[in-house]
Amino acid sequence: MRWGFIGASNIAERVAASLRKLPGQAFVGVCSRSAERAAQFARDQGFEAGHTELSALLAQGLDAVYISSTNEQHHDQTLAALAAGCHVMCEKPIAMSLADAAGMVEAARRAGKVLATNHHLRAQATHQAMRRMIAEGKIGRVHGVQVSHAVYLPPHLQGWRLSAPEAGGGVVLDILVHDADLLRFLLGREARRITTVTQRNGMAQGGLEDGAMNLIEFDDGILAQTHESFVARDAMTRLHVLGTEGSLYAEGSLSQAGEATLSWRHDGQVEPLPMPKVDLYEVGFDAFVRACAGDGQPLATGVDGERSMAIALAGLASAASGQARLID
Ligand code: NDP
Missing domain, CATH: 3.40.50.720 (NAD(P)-binding Rossmann-like Domain)
Incomplete structure (x- = not known):
């Protein structure tokens, strides 16, 4: 192409x-x-x-x-x-x-x-395995998800994200959109309501937030809590999906690196599931190139981008009003 x-x-x-x-x-x-x-x-x-x-x-x-x-x-x-x-x-x-x-x-x-x-997080082998196992009922009925996506924004990216509301800066439009999309991907369900509290730790300027915690209500009553931050030095990202028959726990999967650890916790045991290392952008662009040739769909479509935005924008509205917001 x-x-x-x-x-x-x-x-x-x-x-x-x-x-x-x-x-x-x-x-x-x-x-x-x-x-x-x-x-x-x-x-x-x-x-x-x-x-x-x-x-x-x-x-x-x-x-x-x-x-x-x-x-x-x-x-x-x-x-x-x-x-x-x-x-x-x-x-x-x-x-x-x-x-x-x-x-x-x-x-x-x-x-x-x-x-x-x-x-790009849809391309992570860990997330694809989690999605499959959730759909197969390997952890029973999913009722909760915990997402810790708090990172330290590297100095070379400390530009418009921290100072330009008109360019869509702030941690909500930067990181919550990814978490929102990943939750839709993992659960195969839509988000209906969000409650967000944002934080200003002094890294972001111009009224922009550099930390946020969210409670997102999905179809079938699934509750997800997510944390996004630009100021969390030396933190490890974590993703824990909780079911009635077990849980899936990933560390390090919420990044641009295509490697992470995944364990399946069930029946009182912790079963490590080895995952291949992948180039997330190679996988994503490969799917896109094939979709352009008429072979399948991209990993995330334009509609998926619209849905992740709807969640993030409702989160910003919730933070501004101090109330839960329905997602359009
Ligand atoms: P950058 O700040 O690197 O670049 C954004 C724009 O800023 C560039 O197009 C460029 O404008 C200008 N710019 C970049 N570097 C300089 C410089 N040194 N001096 C002056 N201007 C500069 O943004 P990111 O790469 O971090 O993000 C770009 C987009 O990608 C955003 O929408 C972001 O949300 C998204 N993103 C997605 C990721 C993912 O994994 N999916 C990861 C990171 C970002 P111009 O081209 O006009 O020169």
């Missing part, structure tokens, strides 16, 4: 390394607001050219674009790419409002193109 990258971002470098592992991918161009950054990124990552005008990139006869600009640009860039006949892999959150997200999904449907969301 002929690829264009929109956004000369940190994550785009990571994704380019993974995409390079897939056969038949051509790195045609990258678009950045700065000519210097565009040229540098193109040189470093092996793209044919750097552009500062999106229209110039989209005129290159692309098959697909990967959008990893700051969040407030995702909507307009997606619509432009779809109009130019491209499939789109968009970063999360896919937009800044639910109406915009719905518009993107509708535009992709009308154009007959694939719109995917880069919810």
Whole structure:
């Protein structure tokens, strides 16, 4: 496929390394607001050219674009790419409002193109195994989930996320969207209501939150509690799914590294389940490339991106009002 990258971002470098592992991918161009950054990124990552005008990139006869600009640009860039006949892999959150997200999904449907969301945690072997075991009833009826996704935001990412509400900064739109999507993926159920309390620890500015705890109510009465933070130094991520007949416990799975430990606790025993190490972005982009060729679905669709946003936006509304919020 002929690829264009929109956004000369940190994550785009990571994704380019993974995409390079897939056969038949051509790195045609990258678009950045700065000519210097565009040229540098193109040189470093092996793209044919750097552009500062999106229209110039989209005129290159692309098959697909990967959008990893700051969040407030995702909507307009997606619509432009779809109009130019491209499939789109968009970063999360896919937009800044639910109406915009719905518009993107509708535009992709009308154009007959694939719109995917880069919810990379679906690619984690640990999460795929947990999802299978939950569906097979291996831990009985699931009634609760505990998610600890509190991390220390590395210094090179301490930019717009901490200072720019207009770009969709804050830990809720950055990390809760991933947790919300992962819970939908693991449970195969929709979230109906959320209660969120946010925190300001001094890392984020401009009224943005850098910590959040949430209680999310899913179909069938399943309760999930999640914790997201930018200020948790040396913390380990944890994911514990609780059933009436046992539990599944993962450590380290909520990250960009494709390795984690998983144990199945049942009948008074702890059974370690060895999991293969995977490149999360390679797995996700492989599914996307196949979906563009008519083979299956991306790991997370545009609708999945819209649903994870709905949960996160309801969480922000809950935090602002001090009350539980129904999820649209
Ligand atoms: P970055 O801050 O690295 O990049 C965002 C934009 O900021 C870039 O497109 C670039 O704009 C500009 N920029 C980047 N570095 C510099 C710099 N040194 N000086 C000036 N401008 C710069 O963002 P991230 O890579 O962290 O995030 C991008 C998107 O990807 C977000 O939507 C985020 O939510 C998502 N993301 C998803 C992850 C996942 O695993 N799914 C992981 C991390 C992020 P320009 O291109 O115009 O030059």
